[in-house]
Amino acid sequence: MHTYDEPVYLISIVSKILDIHPQTLRQYERENLIMPSRSDGRIRLYSQRDIDRIKLILRLTRELGVNLAGVDIILNLKESIDSMEREIAELRHDVQVAKNAHSVSPEKSLVTKRSLYEMVVFKEE
Numbered sequence: 001m002h003t004y005d006e007p008v009y010l011i012s013i014v015s016k017i018l019d020i021h022p023q024t025l026r027q028y029e030r031e032n033l034i035m036p037s038r039s040d041g042r043i044r045l046y047s048q049r050d051i052d053r054i055k056l057i058l059r060l061t062r063e064l065g066v067n068l069a070g071v072d073i074i075l076n077l078k079e080s081i082d083s084m085e086r087e088i089a090e091l092r093h094d095v096q097v098a099k100n101a102h103s104v105s106p107e108k109s110l111v112t113k114r115s116l117y118e119m120v121v122f123k124e125e
Contacts, residue, residue, distance in 0.1 A: 007045035009039035014046045018054060025054070031068050033057055033075065 002008050013042075015022045028034045029044075034053055036044040053075075060074060075118040 002048070005047050005049050007050070009046040009048075009051065011036075011044045011046070014051060014054070017051065018058065020054075020058070028054065028057060028068075031072065033068065033071060070071045 006119070009017070009055075011022050011025055015025060018060055025034070025044075029036065034057070036046045036047075036050055039045055056075075057071055060071050066074065
């Protein structure tokens, strides 16, 4: 079994899988929408990640009518969002680690859970 990022598919196979002309794949590469790997003999090799990206491009162009310039903008925004989501997840993890490092487990705690309702009594003088 191949990994998600391992370049193993030839352009002819990808064009058959996706039912598109190989020239379409070459155009996507010229537009920098995809960047397949190259073998030592300069043969394009696509990974499953590349294929999934091409499927997204096809969906944007065919189903939503987005032109290739729009696809480029959408893909760049998607990459930015994905990067920010990874950063947020890392920061959340760091916060959780910091909280756990400075807290006492509930069973070792001297303070019990307080009620949501606290009564305040004022003494009249």
